[in-house]
Amino acid sequence: MMAGVMSTSETATRVATEPALRLRGASKSYAEHDAVRSVDLDIAAGEVLTLIGPSGCGKSTLLRLAAGLERPDAGTVELGGREVAGSRWVPPEKRRVGLVFQDHALFPHLDVATNVAFGLDRLPRAQRGPRVAEVLDLVGLAHVRDRHPHELSGGEQQRVALARALAPCPSLVLLDEPFSSLDENLRAQVRADTLAAIRATGSAAMVVTHDQTEALSLGDRLAVMRDGVVEQVGHPTEVYETPANRFVATFMGDADFLPAHVQRALLTCEIGVVSTVPGWGGSDVHVEVMLRPHEVALRAEASSTAVVERVEYHGAFVLHEVRLASGRTVRSWQQHGVRLEVGTAVDVTVVPGSRPVLLSGDTALTAPPA
Amino acid sequence: MTVPAPGLVRPRTRRRLLAAGRPGWSAAVFVAAAVIASPVVAVALGALLQGGLQLPGGVGGMVATTLALTVLVALGTSVLGTGLAWLVSVHEFPGRRVLSWLLVLPLAVPAYILGFVFLSTFDYAGPVQSGLRSVLGEDLGALPVRSLGGATIVLVLTLYPYVYLLVRAALSDLAPTAYDAARTLGASPARAFRTVLLPLARPSLAAGLALVTMEVLTDFATVQYFNVRTVSVGVYLVWKGSFDVASAVSLASLVLLFAVAVLAAERALRGDARYHQRGGRGRGLERRRLIGGQAVAATGACATVAALAFGLPVLRLVTWAASAAAEENPFTDTRFADHLTSSVLVAAIAAATCVVVSVVLAHALRLGGGPWVRAAAQATTFGYAVPGAVVGIGVLALFSAADRLLQALGREDGTGILVTGSVLGILLAYVVRFTAPAYQAVDASFARIPPTVSASALTLGAGPGRLLGRVHLPLARSGVAVALTLVIVDAVKELPLVLLLRPFGFTTLSVWVYELASENFWERAALPALLIVLVAVVPVALTFRNPATRHAR
Numbered sequence: 001m002m003a004g005v006m007s008t009s010e011t012a013t014r015v016a017t018e019p020a021l022r023l024r025g026a027s028k029s030y031a032e033h034d035a036v037r038s039v040d041l042d043i044a045a046g047e048v049l050t051l052i053g054p055s056g057c058g059k060s061t062l063l064r065l066a067a068g069l070e071r072p073d074a075g076t077v078e079l080g081g082r083e084v085a086g087s088r089w090v091p092p093e094k095r096r097v098g099l100v101f102q103d104h105a106l107f108p109h110l111d112v113a114t115n116v117a118f119g120l121d122r123l124p125r126a127q128r129g130p131r132v133a134e135v136l137d138l139v140g141l142a143h144v145r146d147r148h149p150h151e152l153s154g155g156e157q158q159r160v161a162l163a164r165a166l167a168p169c170p171s172l173v174l175l176d177e178p179f180s181s182l183d184e185n186l187r188a189q190v191r192a193d194t195l196a197a198i199r200a201t202g203s204a205a206m207v208v209t210h211d212q213t214e215a216l217s218l219g220d221r222l223a224v225m226r227d228g229v230v231e232q233v234g235h236p237t238e239v240y241e242t243p244a245n246r247f248v249a250t251f252m253g254d255a256d257f258l259p260a261h262v263q264r265a266l267l268t269c270e271i272g273v274v275s276t277v278p279g280w281g282g283s284d285v286h287v288e289v290m291l292r293p294h295e296v297a298l299r300a301e302a303s304s305t306a307v308v309e310r311v312e313y314h315g316a317f318v319l320h321e322v323r324l325a326s327g328r329t330v331r332s333w334q335q336h337g338v339r340l341e342v343g344t345a346v347d348v349t350v351v352p353g354s355r356p357v358l359l360s361g362d363t364a365l366t367a368p369p370a
Numbered sequence: 371m372t373v374p375a376p377g378l379v380r381p382r383t384r385r386r387l388l389a390a391g392r393p394g395w396s397a398a399v400f401v402a403a404a405v406i407a408s409p410v411v412a413v414a415l416g417a418l419l420q421g422g423l424q425l426p427g428g429v430g431g432m433v434a435t436t437l438a439l440t441v442l443v444a445l446g447t448s449v450l451g452t453g454l455a456w457l458v459s460v461h462e463f464p465g466r467r468v469l470s471w472l473l474v475l476p477l478a479v480p481a482y483i484l485g486f487v488f489l490s491t492f493d494y495a496g497p498v499q500s501g502l503r504s505v506l507g508e509d510l511g512a513l514p515v516r517s518l519g520g521a522t523i524v525l526v527l528t529l530y531p532y533v534y535l536l537v538r539a540a541l542s543d544l545a546p547t548a549y550d551a552a553r554t555l556g557a558s559p560a561r562a563f564r565t566v567l568l569p570l571a572r573p574s575l576a577a578g579l580a581l582v583t584m585e586v587l588t589d590f591a592t593v594q595y596f597n598v599r600t601v602s603v604g605v606y607l608v609w610k611g612s613f614d615v616a617s618a619v620s621l622a623s624l625v626l627l628f629a630v631a632v633l634a635a636e637r638a639l640r641g642d643a644r645y646h647q648r649g650g651r652g653r654g655l656e657r658r659r660l661i662g663g664q665a666v667a668a669t670g671a672c673a674t675v676a677a678l679a680f681g682l683p684v685l686r687l688v689t690w691a692a693s694a695a696a697e698e699n700p701f702t703d704t705r706f707a708d709h710l711t712s713s714v715l716v717a718a719i720a721a722a723t724c725v726v727v728s729v730v731l732a733h734a735l736r737l738g739g740g741p742w743v744r745a746a747a748q749a750t751t752f753g754y755a756v757p758g759a760v761v762g763i764g765v766l767a768l769f770s771a772a773d774r775l776l777q778a779l780g781r782e783d784g785t786g787i788l789v790t791g792s793v794l795g796i797l798l799a800y801v802v803r804f805t806a807p808a809y810q811a812v813d814a815s816f817a818r819i820p821p822t823v824s825a826s827a828l829t830l831g832a833g834p835g836r837l838l839g840r841v842h843l844p845l846a847r848s849g850v851a852v853a854l855t856l857v858i859v860d861a862v863k864e865l866p867l868v869l870l871l872r873p874f875g876f877t878t879l880s881v882w883v884y885e886l887a888s889e890n891f892w893e894r895a896a897l898p899a900l901l902i903v904l905v906a907v908v909p910v911a912l913t914f915r916n917p918a919t920r921h922a923r
Contacts, residue, residue: 069825091392092828093837107824109844118840119830161826168831173537 018081020045020172021066025075025084028061035061037228038075045080045171048198048205050236053225054251059208062225063174066206067099068092080171098165098173098203102181104157106149112136112160113145117334119168135163138197143245155186161196166201173198176206179214191218212252216240224248246362249290254332256296260289260358262368266357270324271306271348274356283368288359293319295354296332300340301347308344322348391739392834396516399734402727403746406753407804409764410626416616416767417623424620426608429601436600436628438518439525439593440583446526447582451533452575454672456563459541462657463665469672469873470538476679477531478906480583480863481592482880483899485524486887487683489515489595521596527679529585533578540574541567550656559658576639580755583632587625587757591865591884601625602759604858606870609763614912615770622763628828629757684903690896709898713878716793717861720800724808724857731809732846733838738822747809754806761802762870765795803867804860808853816842817848852912859909863902 011332021043028036036058043049051059051175063068065077066085068091076086079097106115113132120128136142143247149157158178165173176193179187195218196241198205215222216236223233224247232244243249246257260269265281267288298308298320309329310321317333320340324330330348340346350356358365416422455465458470476484492498492515514520552562568575590602601624609618660668701707730749753761769792819842827841843850863878872881879898886895907917 067825067829069828091833092825093833095829095833096831097829099826101822101826103820103822105820105826106843107823107827107841118827118832121831121836164826164830 013099017045019043019078020047020080021206022078023065023075024086025076026062026065026072026074026077028058028065028070035228036065036072039228039230040271041223041230042336043172043204043206045068046204048195048207048219049233050219050222051206051208051225052210052212052222052251055210055227058228059225060176061228063206063208066172067097067174068095070073086254087134089260092354093349096168096170098168098170098176100158100161100165100173102177104154104161104181106147106157106161106164108149111146111148112141112152115149115160116145116164116167118164123168127163131167134297135167138166139163139193154182155190158182158190158196159193163195166197166203169201170203171264173203173205174212175205177208177210180209180211183282189216201253216252224251226251227280242357242364242366243290244360244364246364249357249359249364254293255290255295256291256328256329257288257359258324258328258330260287261285262358267356270326270328271330273351275352275354280368285360285369287369290357291330291350291366292356293331293333295351296322296330297333297351298334298338298340298346299349300324300344302345304345306346306348308342308346310341311339311342320346322346324348381816388713391743392734392737395730395734395737396739396743397833398730399739399743399746402731402805403749405798406750406805407801408768409761409799410756412617412624412628412764412767413760416619420616420620420728423623423647425624426604426617426621428599429604430622432599432601432604433624435518435585435598436602439521439598439600440628440632440892443523443525443529444579444583445584446522447530447533448575448579450526450530450675451578452568452571454530454538454675455534455541455571455770456567457668457672459538460559460563460567460657461668462659463668465669465673467670469676472676472680473534473672474531474910475676476528478679478903478910479528479683480865480866480880480906481528481589482523482595482884482887483902484528484593484679484683485521485595485688486883486892486895486899487686488520488524490890490892491686492520516596518598521593521598524592524596525586525589527675530679531674532581533575536574536578536581537571537641540571555902573640576636579799580632580636582752582759584629584755587628588634588759588866590759591869595888597756601628602757602866605759605763609766609870615763615767618909619767622760623786625757629760633755656870673743684900685698687896687900687903690893691900694893694896703878706898709877709879709882710901712876713862713880714877716796716800717858720797720804720810720909721854721857723797723801724805725812725853728809728812728853729838729843729846729850732791732812733834736816736819736821736842737834745766751806751809753802754804756802757798758803758864758866759870761799762867765799765802765871768798769795792871792873793876798870799867799871800857800861800864803864804857807856807860811853811856812846812849815846815852819845855866856909857907857913862905 019042021041023039023041026036026039026041031084039058039062041049041062053059058161059142065072065085066079070084071089072365077084079095080088084095109117110118113136116132116135117128132145133307135144136145139162141156141159141163144152144156144160148262149160152160158181162173162178175194175338177267179191182190191214205219207214209218213349216239220235220254221233222236222239224231224239226247232239232248240252241249243252249255258271260267260274262268262277262280263284265277265279265283267277267289274289303323306322308320312319312321316336318339319337320332320334321329332348334340445586454473458466458473490496492513494515499515552566553559557565587600587602589602590606593600594603601621605618605621605625608614608621727750732748735744735747823841824837825847827837832840862878863880864883868878868881869884872878877885879902883895883899883902886892886898
């Protein structure tokens with residue numbers, strides 16, 4: 001399928017071994033602020049990386065740097081081992097990177113097939129039609145090829161935009177919040193279809209999002225950005241379960257922090273013994289422990305000093321907020337059937353087997369502090 | 371296309387263009403800006419380098435006349451334009467909808483046409499004075515029609531629509547809350563208008579007045595009917611009398627000073643307030659229904675103005691044209707076809723050039739390039755604010771510099787076009803003057819193309835050329851059409867630039883009308899004049915359909 005576009009087999013091998021995207025020290029600032037500050041980031045061939053961060057953190061700028069819509073002030077950008085920004089400059093039309101925008105950005109004056117064929121101008125004319133049919137099939141829209149964009153639903157427009165980006169077989173596709181303009185009930189399906197289509201072509205992808213659930217479920221790896229800096233990159237479970245710092249911990253999910261103490265490899269805090277900390281045998285330090293609501297267990301206990309303060313019904317789960325004797329609060333997910341009344345005294349413990357993250361200051365600890 | 375929910379679209383990202391820029395396209399913007407600025411620069415530099423202005427006698431009187439005329443016309447158009455805008459925006463009365471459109475039509479009657487119709491009607495031999503004499507007796511004496519007052523009346527009647535349009539747009543964009551609040555606090559409608567609406571509409575009034583005064587400064591044809599000698603008239607007479615570039619440049623630099631003063635005054639009058647938003651957020655004011663005498667007075671006032679400035683003059687032109695046609699078929703006159711062809715050809719070439727320049731500007735800006743490119747593109751729009759006498763003399767000064775250069779290089783005749791004038795000069799002057807409206811129309815179309823669409827085309831492998839041909843031009847074609855129309859109409863109407871720059875024997879419709887009218891051949895001037903009015907109605911109709919296109923000017 002890719003043979004029609006790849007000029008030589010050599011290109012194909014190089015693309016397969018070199019990272020699809022490599023940023024080294026990439027920086028871009030605007031008059032008002034530094035949008036991206038010295039970012040290093042690799043996306044392997046065929047890998048799907050999700051980029052998340054609060055609005056204004058520079059994630060869209062990073063994507064525009066990769067596409068060639070912005071020129072970095074410093075640092076280099078490589079695509080498939082070829083430098084495209086840094087000591088030389090390759091404009092966007094010569095980079096052959098696929099791009100899908102939040103507003104889909106279809107050409108309103110062209111029908112669906114012509115939209116999809118727009119990037120195929122270097123393909124021999126006879127091969128264009130079959131390729132258009134192929135990618136439209138891939139996104140399940142073969143039946144709308146003669147329509148114009150305004151005749152399509154938002155979800156269909158999104159899929160056409162994806163087909164258009166994938167048609168020239170780019171080794172990298174960039175998606176800028178591609179699902180946020182879609183209805184909530186449509187989003188999950190379109191997201192799954194999109195990912196399947198990208199996987200089917202073998203392109204690497206960078207998906208920019210500000211939706212935590214999307215970020216955790218979508219990609220092979222996840223990069224969290226703040227203030228123009230990549231705070232952490234890793235597998236979604238890694239980022240969620242062992243965040244590098246307080247910002248990543250709170251940004252990726254609900255988290256409560258309690259002062260804690262490690263002595264002879266035993267972690268204790270206000271709610272009692274939390275866990276053992278192997279390798280910390282010689283330590284006697286004060287730290288903070290991060291507890292996610294699913295790690296906190298509750299049991300009604302009349303003699304306890306902790307009291308349920310708020311109950312939030314979420315359908316499958318019920319979120320309980322408990323005020324401890326010290327005045328601090330922790331949150332706990334309880335199964336659908338469990339409804340402790342506000343005011344109930346409860347015993348708070350940590351779910352057995354949890355390995356909560358420890359912090360010193362704003363940084364997560366991976367080893368005992370010196 | 372479906373519109374994403376507003377909360378989800380972060381405007382910062384969407385508005386961001388492609389900041390990378392393209393050297394070739396950016397350079398084209400600078401070239402365009404340099405060409406358009408060159409006549410003004412030539413006048414300013416010429417005046418500075420001469421070491422002292424060479425002003426003819428009587429220049430003091432010209433300056434005083436110019437001041438008086440500008441102030442009188444500004445006052446007249448403010449009162450008439452603002453008053454009518456207030457009537458149709460805040461009140462409901464019989465015929466309001468039709469009248470609010472009819473009141474824009476006088477824009478289609480150039481001052482040099484209304485001027486001769488006015489003179490023919492009110493001059494000593496005209497029907498009004500003859501009628502008065504027959505009633506009051508022969509010892510009435512001549513009324514001072516050919517005077518500053520007469521010129522003021524004609525210019526106010528042709529130019530008030532600028533103020534009317536802009537103030538009306540500002541009033542219809544206003545949220546009704548402020549006005550309603552003032553009314554509930556006990557202010558009369560008149561007081562609420564004075565204390566709330568007028569201050570809010572002040573930036574628009576300032577912009578309208580700037581347009582009006584620029585037109586007054588540009589005119590040196592109409593005022594000559596009335597024996598009013600402004601500085602612009604001086605420029606024209608000095609040039610045509612002596613073909614002395616240095617003196618003409620000196621006088622033209624005075625006109626330029628006037629223009630700069632007008633722009634400064636607009637800034638001051640506008641104050642800290644910004645231009646009204648196009649499209650506006652407010653839904654306009656709740657109209658108060660006038661009844662009885664008030665309603666009759668409102669309808670009457672609007673109808674009178676529309677009749678005086680458009681209806682009656684056009685009726686008179688039609689009558690003349692009909693009586694002239696009864697004597698002799700006007701179309702057998704070969705001059706008619708000749709002059710029409712000249713007008714249309716020059717207008718079409720000018721329009722095509724202006725549109726090409728505008729498309730290049732808009733496309734280059736979309737490709738990025740940074741603040742200097744944006745500033746250069748902005749600079750091309752100032753040509754519209756430069757009075758015709760300055761542009762014309764600037765073009766002549768450029769040609770004279772080219773002559774000197776060629777003579778220095780050994781060609782004794784130089785270009786040979788300085789004294790004889792040339793169509794090339796007219797075209798250059800048109801491009802300087804009319805790129806602004808063309809660019810505004812094209813730019814409005816480009817603004818509706820999301821930057822993401824341009825970015826998508828680029829990443830799909832389309833270079834700047836293909837992006838222009840396959841995406842930008844097809845999507846901006848309505849703006850291109852509007853731009854072509856606006857420039858053709860402006861060019862057909864244009865008189866002063868052609869008078870100043872035309873080659874010997876080159877006559878357009880507007881020049882023909884002016885020549886015939888100056889020699890009191892009113893009946894024969896009527897048909898070409900009607901044709902010009904007919905052409906000029908087109909953009910006024912566009913204005914009615916899409917108020918944004920012309921307001922911004």
